[in-house]
Amino acid sequence: EDQVTQSPEALRLQEGESSSLNCSYTVSGLRGLFWYRQDPGKGPEFLFTLYSAGEEKEKERLKATLTKKESFLHITAPKPEDSATYLCARRNQGGKLIFGQGTELSVKP
Amino acid sequence: DVKVTQSSRYLVKRTGEKVFLECVQDMDHENMFWYRQDPGLGLRLIYFSYDVKMKEKGDIPEGYSVSREKKERFSLILESASTNQTSMYLCASSPERLGGYTFGSGTRLTVV
Numbered sequence: 001e002d003q004v005t006q007s008p009e010a011l012r013l014q015e016g017e018s019s020s021l022n023c024s025y026t027v028s029g030l031r032g033l034f035w036y037r038q039d040p041g042k043g044p045e046f047l048f049t050l051y052s053a054g055e056e057k058e059k060e061r062l063k064a065t066l067t068k069k070e071s072f073l074h075i076t077a078p079k080p081e082d083s084a085t086y087l088c089a090r091r092n093q094g095g096k097l098i099f100g101q102g103t104e105l106s107v108k109p
Numbered sequence: 110d111v112k113v114t115q116s117s118r119y120l121v122k123r124t125g126e127k128v129f130l131e132c133v134q135d136m137d138h139e140n141m142f143w144y145r146q147d148p149g150l151g152l153r154l155i156y157f158s159y160d161v162k163m164k165e166k167g168d169i170p171e172g173y174s175v176s177r178e179k180k181e182r183f184s185l186i187l188e189s190a191s192t193n194q195t196s197m198y199l200c201a202s203s204p205e206r207l208g209g210y211t212f213g214s215g216t217r218l219t220v221v
Contacts, residue, residue, distance in 0.1 A: 034209060043113075043199050043212035044152075087152070096142075096167070097210060101151040 002092045006100035023088030024070040031091040113213035128187040132200030141183035145196040
């Protein structure tokens with residue numbers, strides 16, 4: 001069964017305190033690993049797509065990496081405006097995205 | 110900038126009412142999707158469509174139906190709303206089966 005598990009469920013950081021979010025998935029032919037950001041009351045906003053182990057992508061303070069079993073979203077020197085829920089999803093064999101439950105990140109000044 | 114527009118941000122309906130949630134995309138995308146999002150359950154796929162007049166059931170289709178008469182519009186229908194359908198509903202589209210999704214802003218539906 002396709003599953004995506006994100007950890008931790010919630011993460012509280014001080015401004016400037018770097019950390020990582022984890023996304024692990026069942027391995028059966030990965031066809032893309034996606035990261036989204038979701039602000040309260042809004043739809044998810046696309047951040048990154050990763051396709052193969054070893055691939056990395058960066059955007060401002062965020063860097064996404066991919067191994068054979070998991071992906072990490074590294075947040076370097078976060079700011080309060082980085083507070084949001086971060087969703088990870090994998091594409092299954094049928095082509096649809098299967099989402100994890102998200103990590104709620106809170107960055108305090 | 111590409112857009113997926115959901116007709117209502119907030120909606121309150123009574124139990125038993127027929128409810129229509131509308132979604133329009135301006136990107137000429139082939140594929141459209143309806144998800145619901147609930148605390149602790151994440152995003153769950155209700156229905157999707159890979160072409161006009163085509164629809165397929167997702168993981169939780171019970172109590173819902175959809176309509177796609179035009180490429181740009183994908184409607185979610187609650188035939189007889191129930192309180193357990195209170196949720197955030199998210200529409201998304203993608204250009205191809207392997208493309209990323211663009212989401213709308215969501216409709217928070219409350220059934221009383």
